[in-house]
Amino acid sequence: FHSVTSEYDITGNINSLYMNDVTFSPDEDKTSTRILALGDSHTYAVGVSTNQTWPKDLESKLNTQYGPKRFRSYNGGATGFNMHQYLLRLIDQGPVVKPNYVIVGLSYATDLYDLLPPDHGGWIYGGDLARDYFDFDANGWLTKRHWEAKAGSNTTSESSTTAANVRQMLEYSATFRYLRRSKLALFIGSHVTVGGQSLWPNMDIVLERNVAPDHEYQWHLFEALLSEIKSESDRQGAKLIVVGIPYLPQVYDDVWSSTFGKDPKYSRTAAIDRVIAYCQKSGITYVDTLSGFQTRSKELGHWLHYPKDAHPTAEGQEVIADQILKAGVIEIKTP
Template sequence: MRKLLLSSVLRFVEAVVLIAASYFLVTRMNFSYLFVGNVLLLIGGALLFEALFIFLLVFIEKWREKKRAVLGRIRATFIVIFVADTMIRLTGVMNIYSENADGNYFSLAQQEKLDSWYWVHTPNTHVTNKRKEFLFDREVNSIGLSEKEIQEEKGDKFRIMAIGDSFTEGVGLSYKESWVKQMEKRWKHYNVQTINAGIGGSDPIYEFALYRDKLRHFKPDVLVLTINSSDITDVSSRGGFERFHADGTAGKESPKWEWIYASNHFFRMILHRLFDYDTNLVKGTKSDESMQTAVNHIKEAISKFQQLSAKEGTEFLVVLQPAIQNFKNGKYSPFFGQTELGSYLKSQKINYLDVSNTFEKKGTSVGNYYYPLDTHFNKKGYALFGNAIYEKVEKMGVLK
């Protein structure tokens, strides 16, 4: 009995050391060494189950004759999990966006906890991110935008501000090649100044808070808000305006078990397929009810944008943007809520543009307008997208 108890304790200590080492490698090294962390985690997990079983043998004598067989099954189970995890890892079916884009795990859950109400880059920094298909490289201004410093007085310039996520920021191209800056170049004879207020990962709720508190005093003549399918899923996960806390922070804490999710792709599959977690590690966000709530939150944000714009004499334009995931054999299927948003904008007499028709006309060649891995627009895609907005603003007759 004493021998069994000692064996159980030794295995338990070994398990704790290995699992702690896995946790340290994954979390303290900024989600690096994930494969090594996974191996340590699985070995530690097997030892933990062995320790528990051997501890039970101290009290249940009739199980002792099955000790070798049970320990063999425990080890075989964890070997199967390791093989399954390795196969899933190699196929990439459980990869998150950043792993497909640049090969590294980026915590979507940890970025959700903000120390302010504003989803922006760290002000006055240089942001660079080497991805498989391009280099993202930007200088960040004092507000946290990948834009030059904005002078408060605009003089006789006609200001057009674009606000949205990474598709507005222009991820995939240089600052000057973004569709926002290309419009400024085309409207040079109108003395147009464009302001790119797009931030990768943002959504209309964060964008309204940023515009209301940090950007509206720049007095844009036209405000362009872009919305796509990722905004629906982001708001479904983050919630509406209740995400903003009285202490000046926003968002929610990431779950304590994220390091296991980062390390083990088999665990990811169980969470996504059986427990309905999304890649932000929030449960139930893909249900129709949750997605519909997100659409309602976005309609609320649009209403707030419209009211503020009308009050300050700013022309407001909403652009609904297609993602490559919504195309199949060249045919476009609207993202959840897209049709409803279009009807809402029309009923509220808000200027809007649905660019999906422009891309659907490209038929089966539409994939040539997106990066295959990253799925952002490529140069052709941004040019097509920007040209549609350019023509819409021209038709609005607001340029002076």
């Protein structure tokens, strides 16, 4: 495929596994140490060509270090995916690619926000699309369920759609589209609430020091899904690694100071610290990329995210790969 916007001009390839990746050749990959990368549009990754995504850049760097074709990294990221789909894709395609490592690209832009089932607020992306998902049964166990829209049904609760409708209305404003990455727009998004809902709700849950009552269910479900991904990785004989992918207020000083920075109830690392603690408790390896993004951005003197699109640029994708490599968490596995 070929995609062109005002910010990027990229090419890509969707293979037989519906991955933004090169051709799937299982016979050629048998002797390689195999990595299955899972994630959303930040891993897929919107805004860069196939070989510039962090899973493919990591593969290239590992093969440069250890020798040609010693590693094969499969990019299982997909636009609009969330933690539910990461687990489902691991269950479905893990046995096909037989990974030695499973790396979840945890997007702090959306992964703690876009995971609520229909009866708890509904999906943020692709809300009308039928899907399998997971929720707790009466005994508190994570259970697979199926959902599809019924004629005339609403996929989200009224309270959760009020702010979403305002955001959608603003998207149709040319002035808002022009200003939405300006300090004024960022300030409004982080300070104004409509119907009790923030205009930038994906950042509330990520930056709040103390988990708000309205977000406790999300954290509980997130932890349960991550634990199940760990269990499924173990069943497949793969080591699970979580790599955190930070978002704008976490990375850039000017965005932080103009949005949440002056409010003591917020912290740039609140969710990161919480996820790290849970990973440590659960025996999951975590790779932090926040300092890598901050350092590299200051060295280059510009953002590592597209100003309008807000996904990481090729330079941002490279930071993710570099931080995984630097952490030393991947080694050659004997076939």
